Amino acid sequence: MFKMLRSDVLDLVALVGIDPDSDGLKRAKGLGLLAPHEGPEWVLDPGNNIDMIFDATSAYVHVRNAPKYREAGIVAVDLTPAARGPKVIPAVNLYEHLDSMNVNMVTCGGQATTPIVYAIRRAIDELPYAEMVSTIASLSAGPGTRANIDEFTVTTSAALREIGGASTSKAIIVMNPADPPIMMRNTVFGALPEGSDHDAVIASILEMVDEVARYVPGYHLKNEPVIEEGPFNTPGGVVPNRVVALLEVEGAGDYLPPYSGNLDIMTAAALRVGEAISIHKSGATA
Amino acid sequence: MSTQTTHRDFRLIDSTLRDGSHAISHQYTEDDVINIVKGLDAAGVEVIEIAHGDGLGGSSFNYGFSKVDEKLLIARACEATTNAQIACLLLPGIGIADDLREVRELGVNVARIAVHCTEADITEQHIKVAKKLEMEAIGFLMMSHMSSPEDLVKQALLMQSYGADTLYIADSAGAMTTEDVRRRVNALVNALEIPVGVHAHNNLSMAVANSIAAYEEGAKNLDGTSAGLGAGAGNCPTEILAAVSTKYGIETGVNPLALMDLAEEIVRPMMPRQQVIDRAGLILGYAGVYGSFLLHSQKAAERYGVSQAEILLELGRRKVVGGQEDMIIDVALELARAHAAQEGQ
Numbered sequence: 001m002f003k004m005l006r007s008d009v010l011d012l013v014a015l016v017g018i019d020p021d022s023d024g025l026k027r028a029k030g031l032g033l034l035a036p037h038e039g040p041e042w043v044l045d046p047g048n049n050i051d052m053i054f055d056a057t058s059a060y061v062h063v064r065n066a067p068k069y070r071e072a073g074i075v076a077v078d079l080t081p082a083a084r085g086p087k088v089i090p091a092v093n094l095y096e097h098l099d100s101m102n103v104n105m106v107t108c109g110g111q112a113t114t115p116i117v118y119a120i121r122r123a124i125d126e127l128p129y130a131e132m133v134s135t136i137a138s139l140s141a142g143p144g145t146r147a148n149i150d151e152f153t154v155t156t157s158a159a160l161r162e163i164g165g166a167s168t169s170k171a172i173i174v175m176n177p178a179d180p181p182i183m184m185r186n187t188v189f190g191a192l193p194e195g196s197d198h199d200a201v202i203a204s205i206l207e208m209v210d211e212v213a214r215y216v217p218g219y220h221l222k223n224e225p226v227i228e229e230g231p232f233n234t235p236g237g238v239v240p241n242r243v244v245a246l247l248e249v250e251g252a253g254d255y256l257p258p259y260s261g262n263l264d265i266m267t268a269a270a271l272r273v274g275e276a277i278s279i280h281k282s283g284a285t286a
Numbered sequence: 287m288s289t290q291t292t293h294r295d296f297r298l299i300d301s302t303l304r305d306g307s308h309a310i311s312h313q314y315t316e317d318d319v320i321n322i323v324k325g326l327d328a329a330g331v332e333v334i335e336i337a338h339g340d341g342l343g344g345s346s347f348n349y350g351f352s353k354v355d356e357k358l359l360i361a362r363a364c365e366a367t368t369n370a371q372i373a374c375l376l377l378p379g380i381g382i383a384d385d386l387r388e389v390r391e392l393g394v395n396v397a398r399i400a401v402h403c404t405e406a407d408i409t410e411q412h413i414k415v416a417k418k419l420e421m422e423a424i425g426f427l428m429m430s431h432m433s434s435p436e437d438l439v440k441q442a443l444l445m446q447s448y449g450a451d452t453l454y455i456a457d458s459a460g461a462m463t464t465e466d467v468r469r470r471v472n473a474l475v476n477a478l479e480i481p482v483g484v485h486a487h488n489n490l491s492m493a494v495a496n497s498i499a500a501y502e503e504g505a506k507n508l509d510g511t512s513a514g515l516g517a518g519a520g521n522c523p524t525e526i527l528a529a530v531s532t533k534y535g536i537e538t539g540v541n542p543l544a545l546m547d548l549a550e551e552i553v554r555p556m557m558p559r560q561q562v563i564d565r566a567g568l569i570l571g572y573a574g575v576y577g578s579f580l581l582h583s584q585k586a587a588e589r590y591g592v593s594q595a596e597i598l599l600e601l602g603r604r605k606v607v608g609g610q611e612d613m614i615i616d617v618a619l620e621l622a623r624a625h626a627a628q629e630g631q
Contacts, residue, residue, distance in 0.1 A: 131347045133612045138405060146408045150382040170346050173379040177404040178605035187612035189347035223619040228589065233351040242347060246616050 001028060002254035003267055009275040010052070016042055027255070040065045044072050052278065054270055055079060058144050059151065066102055075277055076102045077270045080144075081151045089163050090272040091115040091211045098280040103273055107152050108262035109134035109173060110159040111269045112186040112212075112219070116245050117164030119208035120190035123200040128236025129191040130166035132156065135174040137181035140260040149173060166190075168236040184249040184261035185222075191234045192241040198227045201243050209247070215272040216265050218250030218258070292330065294539035295531075297507045299333040299483070300326050300524050302553065303363065304375050306515035308339035308578045310558060313353040316362045318556060322512065323366040325548035330540040331524070333396055335373040336363045339517060339578060340609070341400060342374055342389065343381035348611045349578070357388060364393030371395050375426065378408045380609065383415040390419045398454065399445075400426035402607045403433045406441035413448040424483070425450035428608050431461040431574055435473035442474055452481050452507060457496065458608055460489025460519055460571040467496045468503050475504035483507025486522040488514055489571025491563055493522035494530055501536060513549040515557060518577025519567030525549045566594050573602030582611050586618040596621055 001024070004012040015028035020037040028035040036042040040061075043050050052075040055062050062082035069076045078085060085102030088094065092115055097103050105111065113132035121127040134156075145152060156171035176182050192201065205225045213219045225245045231238050249261030256263055302322055307314060319336065326334050338344030338356050345352040352359075363372050373396035374389050386397055397416035399409045409425060416423040425445030430438055442453045455470055462470075467484065474482045484500035486493040486509065497508045510524030525545035531538045554560070566584065570577055575598050583601075587594035600617045 133348050133610075135610055135613075143407070146405075148411060149378045149408050150384075150411065153379065153382060170343075172346065172348060172609065174607065174609035175379070175402065175405045175408065176605070176607050176610065177402065178607075182604075185610075185613070185616075187348070187615075191347075222616055223623075226615070226619065228615075232347065233353065234347070235345075244612075244615055246612065246619070 003252070003271050005031070007271060007275060009278050010271075013050070014042075014048075040068070043074065044068055046072070050074055052077065052274055054274060070101045077274050077277075078102060078104045079266055079270055081107065081155050083155060087159055087163055088273050089114045089118075089159065090215055090269050090276075091208060092118045092163050094273065094276050098277050103277070105266055105270050105273070106159045107156045108136070108184070108266050109152065109171065109186060110156040111265045112184070112247060112249055113156070113188045114159045114164045115208050115212050116188040116205055116247070117160045117166055117190065119204040120188075120201055120243060121165035123204040124192065124196045126193060127166045127190055128193060128239060129168045129234035130160045130164060131170045131172070131189040132160060133172045133174065133187045134262070135176050135182065135185045136262045137184070137259045138175045138177040139181050140184070140256075140262055141175055166236075168234070170235075181257070181259040183259055184265070186247040186249065188245045188247070190243045191232060191236055191239040192227070192243055193239050196241065198241070198243070201225075202227070205243070205245055216249065216268045218252060218261055218264060220248060220250075222246045222248050292539040293537050294332070295537045296501055296505065297332050298524065298527070298538055298540055299335060299373065299507060299509050300331045300511060301335040301485070301509050301521065302326070302512040302515055302524070303334065303336035303359070305339060305517055305521055306511045307337075308517035308581070309515045309520065309561065310556070311581060312338055312345065312350045314359055315354055316359060319359045319362045320366045321552050322548070323363045323370070325544070325552055326512070327367050327370040329544035329548060331370055332539070333373050334363065334367065334370045335375060335396075335398065336360055337374045337376075341377040341381050342385035344377070350582075357392065360389050360394060361392045373398060375400055376412060377401065377609065378412050383412055386412065386415050386419060386421070390421060394421070396422045396424065398424040398426045399450075400428055400456070403427040403430045403438060403441060403455070406444040409445060410448045413445065413450055417449045422451045423449060424452040424454055426454045426456060426485070428456045428458045429576065430455035430470060431457055431459060431466060435470045438470055439473050439477045442478055446478055446480055450480060452483055453478055454483040454485055454507065454509075456485035457487050458517075458576055459574045460487030460493065460577060461574040462492065462496060463490070464492060464495055464499045467499050471500045471503040471505050481506040483509065485509040487516065487518055487571070487577050488521065488561075489519040489563060489567050489577070493520075494526050497522045497527055498530060498534065512545070512553040513557065514561040515553060516561070516577070518570045518580045519563045520561035523549070566598060569595055569598045573599055575602045576606070576608040578608070579611065579614060583614050586614045590618040590622040592618055592621040592625065
């Protein structure tokens, strides 16, 4: 919400909830926004004239409403794991789905690591295997994520292949309860076949980190990427080396505390996508 | 030799083929599995656990790749056993529900769902899948030295409510004293309707004593591994637990001499290093760091020319949990950078 209020492209009109007493709705009201608690019904009411919705409900709720939004001509940027529309990672495929009425933001870990996998892939001929490990503070993992953790690993792993370009992949998520809570950490491992240009791989990763940091300011490397020697018996075949990129995402601290980088990267990426679609559409109709 | 009438004061679960996998960097072959399963089965062990050391789906850059696909090894184990049940372990976030479905088809009938001791609610999905597949579901709370008895009870009650048949606490860092174990087991036995188990590690040389103490407080399940093969300084050695139990007059239903033969003739010859409590192993227990970090931190120390002990102590300070093996590289790089800066001055 706070990020959207700062947007020059989008005009945030409402924060829609289902609980009239929720803290979020109260805050929205305090900022002069509409804060209805009638949920999707309100969004779909033609009188309210909504062009775009950022849906952070749940996969179940989104699946039920996605066709209705489409029918009503409302663009849906889906922050749930429902995956009704194409997956979008802004730093990689932002411009490929601008005409889509429904785009999916994958997962927080997917937003943090797919760009790096793509960066490794573009620097070498073939990326036989890529792996990501996300560690998030226990406090920042909501009950939806916790009740269905397989959704996170399966969806993220698919993004590393479909968008990142790895031939095979694996995604791992770990919850850490330490107090004070830890920042979101993401580690990417890429399998480097014989003859890979290691300098090119590292340069490509550094460039990509800058690219992502443009829309997620708290996104940075904790250490320079390193090349380690194996051999490694990966699912994509035995490789002599691997590259390791150790990333951290610090949240902007708008509404949620800085350790919630996992939530921040989702909202920042979704906003980037929403703005791009909006600019594209206004250009098309002008 | 074991029959349905054998009386057992506690159930022994052997994890040589799961936790032991850490100590050999996940290099088990089909022959190793067949030999070990046959030995444990013949000695009367009731449950044999097998999987990658980090559970189903653990084969990865982060935890080490398996030499042989674990599903193939599990299939061999299911074929090789006569009486013993075959168990697996799964950490939600690493393995997925489909892994449970696959191994169920192979003949696995016990599923241990393992999680850091404060995160029980992420096991609901997997415990329920295990129950639907008609498996015994064991909730397994790792690093339980990090939680108080009261907090462990809260987490254990959640797992019980999801349908867990048995509740285990694991001393994954080998960091608990006998008193620590007694207080936890006592609280759990009093609060739960389901049986309690303890999985001990030997970093402080307490594994057998802690297991016996757990039994005295009412634990009905105890874990061991042949020759203590396992993460960190190793586990509670199955053959020693059986021998000590006999001395105490505790009925195990297993044959200690047959377990000694297995440890001596099959397991020890295939171990790349004997399971000793060296400095790094002791530091894990002393600093309360996840046992499977041992070999990974040794490798990182060699790669970046830094001290393994320093890596482990820093990981302890950062309160990393099981699964965060990537932080070993992170810490090693930071130490290397700090050293380089010092030398530059």
